[in-house]
Amino acid sequence: MRRANSSMLQPIIDFQGRGIDIVTASKKLAAFKEKLVLLIKRVKRWNLVNFPCLEETVTENSTLPPIFVAKNVEQMQRLCTSFDGYFSCGELQACNIWILNPFMQNLEDLDDDVSIKEDLIDMRHNRGIQMEFTNSQLDHFLASQLEAYPALVTKALEVLVPFATAYLCEQGFSCLLHIKTKSRNQLNSIHDMRVALSTKTPRFDAIMEKKQQQ
Structure with missing residues (x-):
């Protein structure tokens, strides 16, 4: 296949750059892998909408031989397997979902002995902090709350700070x-x-x- 639709590759293009943390990278990668599964299903039905150059060639000439489609589906399935092998880590554990949005976390999902639970309760009842979270990037918001909630911010940064890419x-x-x-x-x-x-x-x-x- 000559060229895929650019929208399919966009998550991987955005994978590089400053400010990419493990959470952002994981979401982009999960989206790409799900799109890849959809692409495989389309090609199996001879739907080449994600390969415009190939689709144009087939339309102007003749249909593709079945072996061609089968080989390309096989290659894409191998790509899916490779992604699972290389990028199996990075998903947030259930106990750390609050990092994405401290104000949407169901506190009942957290153990009562978790040290940051009191900080989350205080934070979600502060309207000013909620407005700041809405208007700020996640890393900037956490940095601004380091002095007020040191334990909570430190816990979040332990997940966000490690390098997600090279x-x-x-x-x-x-x-x-x-x-x-x-x-x-x-x-x-x-x-x-x-x-x-x-x-x-x-x-x-x-x-x-x-x-x-x-």
Whole structure:
């Protein structure tokens, strides 16, 4: 099959980038896997709507031989199995669902001995915090509540903070490739990479004032 519908690949495209946590990655991956199962069902019925180039070719010429469809279905089923093998982890446990939305969690699902249950009760009765949650990203909201609810926020960050993808590592290698070329193979690129990879804008004027002109 030559080219799939871009909407099928969008969850994987969005898988990389800053701010992707394990919860977001798990949801995108689950959506892609479910779409892949739907795609397999469509192809079995000779519905090629997700492969517009192939569909156009078949329409203009002739129908596909059954063996072609069977082989492609087999390959997609292998892809599903591969996803299950490589990405079997990352789903939130039932006791941690509150991380996604502390105000929608059914507190009866939490054990009474859980230390954060009192914090969740206090938080859901604070209208101001609810409005802040609605208007903020999850990680920004949690960071803003660290001082008020340290135990609850620490528990949530233990799930959200671990790296979900190799995006930052790959970005570092790409940056090094552009900085340390063959003509600069002796260059110590530590400081250059720090500037290139940082999300902060350096105060170049202040830095240059500390340097002696040659």
